[in-house]
Amino acid sequence: MGHGASCGRPSEEVDFFGAAQSGDLARLAAAVSSRPSLLRRTTLFDRLSALHIAAAHGHLQVVSMALDLCVEPDVVNRHKQTALMLAAMHGRTECVRRLLDAGANILMFDSSHGRTCLHYAAYYGHSDCLRAILTAARTAPVSQSWGYARFVNVRDDTGATPLHLAARQGWRRCVHVLLENGAIVSASSGAFGFPGSTPLHLAARGGSLDCVRQLLSWGADRLQRDSVGRIPYEVALKRGHAACAALLNPSSAEPLVWPSPLKFISELEPDAKALLEAALMEANREREKRILKGAKNSLPSPSHSDDGATVSEGAEVCSICFDQECTIEVRECGHQMCAACTLALCCHAKPNPATQSQPLPTCPFCRGGITRLAVATRAKAGDDDDDEEGEGRLESPRHRRSRRSLNLGSGDGGSSSLMGSIASSIGKMGRRKTDSSELQVQVDDKP
Template sequence: MGQGPSCTANDDNGLFRAAKLGDLEILKIQIDADPSLLNQTTLYDRRSLLHIAAAHGQIDVLSWLLDRSMKPDLLNRHKQTPLMVAAMRGKISCVQKLLDAGANILMFDSLYGRTCLHYAAYNGHSDCLQAILSVARSSHVAVSWGYARFVNIRDRKGATPLHLAARQRQSDCVHILLGNGALVCCSTGGHGYPGSTPLHLAARGGSLDCVCELLAWGADRLHRDASGRIPYVVALKHKHGACAALLNPSSAEPLVWPSPLKFISELNPEAKLLLEQALMEANREREKSILKGMAYSILSPSTSDGGTDDDLSEASEAEQCCICFEQVCTIEVQDCGHRMCAHCTLALCCHSKPNPATGSLSAPVCPFCRSGIACLVVAKCIINDDDDNDFDISCPRLRRSRQSWNLSEGGSSSFKALSAVGSFSKMGAHGSGRTLSEEWTDKLDLN
């Protein structure tokens, strides 16, 4: 793929060898004697000392060179910057140092027209990806380009960082990019022409984690690429049977991240994590039923069942969700203080309907007091110890086994139906894995 810098460069030069090995003393002696050596590059690849130090993670050498007023955006033969090389190799300390020195994250190479964000995503270096995105959110890029535009930046072939991460089976990078505004149904085709979505490339790569993550964020199973193939056909062609089973349009539709949550101005990161876990847990039940009886199974740690029955005695004493009567309250509406479990919070948002008069979506409201939800946080559970003294703890993701509650004992049929996982699966648009809310949002964006 032409991702790595060439190894044919002349590293016999003592100066370049010192930069590669991190021998700062030799560098200081030679450059103090002849400062023009700072501008010397390798013969073929035209790599500078900064490129070599970044590629090999020599942070002391890199810092010293930058302190000598060496420009952080020097280009090699392929117009790659030291930041691109460091992101490619996963040298997070060098990436952070170059970013702190003002390295330009909007530089494009001459190989594929890719940026440092593409390189980090392609090679699966999630820490480098996070560092670049953090700088992009707070730098001039957010003002001049727009942060969302940068996250969805395309290379010469129309691929975004999300496309590359999905193709290379980098599920952690896929998760980070989706959480930062990457467009899940973005196509490589431009100007109205068909192209591949990240789901097509995940199907080609055969990563169950990437496929599940993309489906949970609303990826369209019926989108056709330039050859007219849906992701299901791509997975079959590359003999990824388990992925094909989940991508089959005739299989049950996944539960997707609901659009109304985007209207909440302040979604606490810990609360978001709990909601994401509840979403993936609900989808795992669907995936198990699809793969049941087949030769495939979900084996990755991120989709295992470990820990679902955490400390039941502790959970039984914690505050129980008054909607489903099955889960522990883990999410709290900050303004009114009412609490729900993560599953019921998702159900509440999935059931939010567009206003028929205006055709627009509205923010979800608390089911108990009907006040608007502006901020969701992690609930603090009150648990009674043996001495009947109350103390607060942060609620972990505790799941309680099914209790013997029934409707005659005070359970609300409407609330109970609201949080049933079975009802979740009926909320998507037919065959696409997208909720009604997602469809409305897309229509509004197009207008």
């Protein structure tokens, strides 16, 4: 679709639309000053206003000028597309935010496919635009009248939700943003792709291993069938995507699933959530290494060190796995453990498929309920309660690990049994590298 001026217009209008396309604010201001009605004019064929053209090309100052001069933010073109839709289509995040601040309607549908601005951002892979729209949707009138969860899962004319579009195109960043904002992971499409397809079917069709990973880790059903009875595994096999088929094979081990039904998971602080997500990714990565080992033409897992987990000098070693640094703290009782062990506690019981409810996890040390987690604070030198000589000296990780092991063995049988059960469930998770690069969970827009 072109965003320039149409032929057959007076030279004054052609110059005006050309200035909007190039972002020449001075020319636009001069033209509007001499002829204010130009702001209401559109191109001949596509019916594009200056606001449409500026938003599509990312000219924030021109967009702001038009809005300040009372141009309607929801003016539509020939295909009933708003400036917000075009800005989302082209990834113009700042223009998207400016239009949202001006009150642009996020629940308008175009006439081509019945899609909203959320569909456009998801289809073209602009995760920053997705975040901006979803953030605005929480406080917009649509969240009260239509419902926020309903908006996240809004369908176009083909029955596709934004998650269907993002999964089919292979945009893993967009898939993640939609999932963490309540997108239904196993919703069936209408006529989009293939009737009855779930996002997992569509990711398998496109061979997007990253999207398959994301969907499985958020609980996508590998056994759900489309309208002709195919599971995602069969779709991946037919398309020749061996790596995706290996992960989707019903006989392969199931991945750990992000415990989204737990209320406190949605209220986590960003740093604590990043630690747990990194632990989930590492656990499933270790599982994938075993599954993909025999798969032909398999794609490599993301690069990471195979060395053991590094523990900072003076850091508290997790008393469950005796392997990683304590990074998560249970706010109610103050007990600390590593992110991998915390995740295993939360993922130990699968949610009830009928109610999506999940039993509240309990602290393995005091058996108290876990309702709030935070990033663990490192103890300062001299704070060790067991330092009877008052030397104020931190022990080495190896010394602390052996001491913790002895203390654990001397406890009551019930606690030892519990620790052994949890340690066994975590044994498959592998080791996690705790450097800063792995804690940056999905922040850029690269597919």
